[in-house]
Each structure stands twice: as structure tokens, then as C-alpha cells.
Amino acid sequence: MVREINDRLIRLNNRRKGTDRIHQIDESFRSDVLAKSYAQESWQKREMTRPYTRYALGAMQEVNAEYTKKSIDEATRVSGHLKTGLAAVGIPVVFELQGSVPLNVHIRGVSDVDLLTLAEDFFTYTLGGVRDRSGYYRSPTTRTSLGVLGNIRTQAEVVLKRRFWGATVDCSGGKSISLSGGSLERPVDVVPSHYHDTLDYQRSGLAHERGVIILNKKVPETIENLPFLHIHRINERDRALLGGLKMAIRLAKTVKSDATNEASAAQLPSFDIAALMYHANQDALRIGFHYELAVLEETQRFFDWCYRYESQSSLLRTPDGSRPILNTSEKRAGLLTISCELDDLVKAVRAEQFGDLRKVIPAA
Template sequence: MWQKRATDQPYTRYCLGAMQEVDQDYTRISIETAERVGQQLLEGLTTAGISVQFRLQGSVPLNVHIRGVSDVDLLTIDSSFLRYDTGGLMARSGSYYPTDRTSLGVLQTLRAEAEKILKLRYPAATVDTSGGKAIAISSGSLRRPVDVVPSHWYDTVDYQSSNLERDRGVYILDKKVLTAISNYPFLHIYRIEQQDAVAGTGLKKAIRLCKNVKNDAIEDGKTINFPSFDVASTLYHCNLAGLKAGAYYELAVLAETQRFLDELYHNSEKAKSLWVPDGSRRIFDTDQKYEGLRTLSIEIDDLAKEVAKEQSVRLRYGSDVSLDDSRRVLMESVVGS
């Protein structure tokens, strides 16, 4: 257990802990809370004549959620309506039927009904309807915060050929600007899972590490406008061999994370060329996100130096600890049990 290791090395211990997945009971409660909210929505929406399905998206099904911070994203899908790419195999074979309904109309109705149901069925909870894309419900009898995301299916060209849900998209409502936005949450999960397998679980460790460091920096008063989805999307482009080294040299995950974020810090052109895993947009589509990356990079730099000093007497008593020296130490250090 990491909790019993590096007890006299607080930065190393923090790093090891920040990379770990949360315990199974914590995750189970998160999923059960979302399912409970889904059951209330199912009953209420069915009564209102709206047929729905539910899926989890985001950090919980991907297993990169962190304790005390990550909520559970519950896609609430109106299954009576979908959009499809007209160039797909099923569309060209006449498998779909036209309708006068629109994404915007369907999603606005679903959102309005879901808001009413949640307020009615969870009177002691906080139901925040101010968000553009999600209804946030928390407190009361709920043991985890849940984001309810009204949506409907989108059958992409790939889905029409593969019939694999990972290739299926959704449309979600942005209530603030009254528009429907396409989203590919299952493809995002699938592609990060694939990269993580190549990286020997190092990619997910790097994502959790950055999310924990980011949250702690925010609690210390720093501003980091870098959404968790984009943190994961950025680390997706790390050197996978560098992350895989963490299977034995655990601190190599920190070394590669620091190296890559530092590279992007100094190369805005490369950073702004990167795409999210599902290919739908560039990661750094606002200046605020790039500044958030730079702030996070500095935090990771500081952590890497402190952990390296705990692992190396030479660095501990050196007058000027460089990041290159810190990385070399981290890539060769074995933390005792």
C-alpha cells in the first residue's frame, strides 16, 4: 500500500498517492448515486411520455476520478430521437426515417422536465440549473454530486458501419446559447483506454497526478483554467514509453509528465496543434486553457524538483537543482516498500 511507503519523504508520498486510483468502495458509491438519480429521472420522464436511456461519461467510467473533487456525469438520453450522418451505410440504405422534430426542441423539453423532476424528488438537495450543459445536483441524501446531461444519440458514419457504441456520438444542449452540440464521450474513453494499455497504466496515473496537483493549487489560491477533460486530452499525447517506465520506476510517470508539460509550456505552437482524442476539436481552443497549462506545468516542475531531492542526496544539498537533473533521478529511483 502506498500509504505505508516513503513515510519520511512527504513529496514522494504525495506523488505516489496522487497517481493512484481511488478505492473501489468510493467508486461504487459514486456509480450507485448516479444510478439512483437515474432511476428517479426514469420514473418521472416515463410518466411525462419521454423514453430515456442512461450512460456514464467522463472521469468515473474512465477511472481517472479523484477523491472529493470529481462528480459523476450522467448522460440522460432521449431515445425516441436521434441525428445521423447522411453519408453513413445505414442512412444510404434507408434505415432511418425523417421527422419534423429538432435537436434543440427535443433537448429543451428534456432539460425542462429533468429540472422539474429533480427539484421535486430531491427537495433537500441542491439542484443547480444555471449550468449550460448540465443540471448539477448535490447534498441532501446524495453521497456524491451528479451532473445530469440531457442528450440524444448521434449515429456517426463509423457507428453505422461498426455498430459499436464507442463510435456513437451524442448531442447535448447548451442552454446558455440555445444550441445543440455534438459530443463523442465513448470514443474519448476508448482511445484513452487504448493509450493507457500501451503505457502500462502510466497514462491514467499521469492524469490523476495532474488533476490532484491542479486541485491542490486551486485550493492554495491559484487560478488554473484548464478543464479535466483537456488535462486528460493533453496527456494522451505524452511519450508512452516514458510513462510505461513507471511500471517499475514509479516516479518516471512524474518525470515524463513534467517533461511533456514543460515542452508545451515553451512551445505554444506545438501545444495549440494538439487535438482531443476523439478528433472533434483542438485542445487549446482558448488562451485561458493554455495559460492554465502553463500554471499547471510550473506546479509539476516544483513537485518534480522536491521529489527528486528526496531521492538524491546530491540534489538535496545542491545549490541549483535543474529540471534535467531532477528527471534523471526520478527515472532511476525505486521507492522502497
């Protein structure tokens, strides 16, 4: 790893404590974040003579639950203002969270939260499903997804600018409205959307199989996602692996953030890192419950396999089954960069571990 390990440890600590994004927090809240940043986490007290090992262990750990709760609380506060403001102009909405925070694979103490703002009185469905064929959907409408979502987007921008006048309300994004600063202690991304009843949802009625349609206002176009199925399947596998899957996801995301060539590493999105590690060797990740460095070894091995065996890894699909994961050359470039960083980290950790072993094992 070219970047000096002490620098990486500082970056890891700052990212987890939120001081790396202190500029995104209003001055009135900065002192609280700074005060809490002095408290040491348990990983910082381990492997004191082995900094690479300490870095690897720290990269796998959950962000402090208090920081996570604060992110969710801010999203809840934004949703309350949005619900009231949109109801006043005749737009009933409900809310769901998506992304790394509700999945608990975020690596930042000050982490932005994706707040799905879903039309309550409008949804779409896939033709030919069980409910469709049974006549369940009996209320035809001339309204369209583009029209409904465009209206939510327009009105949400007005409401947020009015209610959070002291904050930065960035409306330039195609898929979300980004809020930061002012009275907000954490950034929140508001995503106008509505539900979509997939074939699987029509059959099962399970909430995690229901889809979501979001708006990209820059085209404009609508995009179907399955955020709840993604969260459900990773949660399900992580439980079976005793926490090893999420440890691997956080580790890979941290290495990506600290990569010497950050621009190249960034070409592999965090969503796709989670999707990739879903396919890693389950037995190896399960060992992480007893021996955490097994997670490092498997993460490195699997990234290396994905790059070396392109024809096979190109068949890997997202946990929701919606698309191939490594579907662009840019993502493969990012994969290679992160893989090389993991190679260097594993070599350094092995040197630390085996260096001690050579002291206690007598020569033949």
C-alpha cells in the same frame, strides 16, 4: 512548491477521502465518510521520510474503489427516478455515464458524476454515411434536437425537484442539472442529451463511435460530443501502457488542484489534461508500472515541452479527434502554471532521492 508540503499532503488525503466536500453530503451520511477517512491508504505508508515523493506517489493512485462505486450507485439511483418520472409524461430515456468517474481518473472520494439522460425515441445522424445512403433511416420527423432536449430538460427539472425534494437541485447550469445533499451521498449532474450516428458509427456499428448531442439552454444551442470515443481511446492506451497514462492524468489533475495559483491552473480543464497526457511519451509512461516516479518525470517533461514548443503542441488534438486541445490563450496560461508546479515537485523529489544516494556513494 511554495505551498508547504504538509499542507499539500493534508489536502491530498482530504480530497481522496471526501472530507473536502463534506458540506455537499447530508448530515446523515457525514459520519460514515468521516469514519472511513481515518483509514490509511497504502501510499500514506510509503516513503515516510520523503514527503514530496509520498505526495507524488499518492497523487497517481486510483481513488478507493468503494468511493467510486458509491458515486456510480448514486447516479444509478437518480436514473431510476428519472426514468420513471419522465416515462409518466411520455418521454422514454436511457442513461450513460461520461467524464472522469467512468474513466477512473477522478481524484476525489466525493466526486460528482455526469449522467447522460438520452432520449430513447429520437436521434440524429450525419448525412452521407453508410446507413444514410443505404436507406437505413426511413422515419423522417419534424421534431428537432432543440425541441426534444428542451422538453427533456424542462420535465427533468420538475421530476428531480419532486423526487429529491430534500436535496439542492440547481437548474442554473446551461448544460446540466446539478443535484447534491439531501438523500444523495454524492453529487450527480444530469445532462439532457440524445444519440448522434456519426460517419464512423454508421460504418462500424461500434458503440464507442456513436456521438451525443447535448443542450446548452442558456443560448440555446446544441453541442455534439464524442464522450464514449474519448473514454475508449484513453482506456485502450492506458492498457497498453500498463496503467501509466491514468497515473499521469491523476497526477497532473492533483497538482492543478493544489497549485499555489489555483485560479490560473483552473484555466486548463481536467478533460484537456487527460487529452494532453494521451500524447505523452508512451515508453516513459509504461515504465511507471515498475518505477512510478518515471510517470512524474514524463508528466513534467511533457508539460514543459507543450509550453515551450507552442507551434507543435498547438497541433495536438483531443483523443476523439474533434478539436485542438490548447485552443485558447487561457488554457496556455493554465498549462504554464501547472508546468511550473510540476517543475517544483520534480526538483523536490529529486532532492529527496539523490540526497539518500549521496549518503551511500563514496566521494571520488
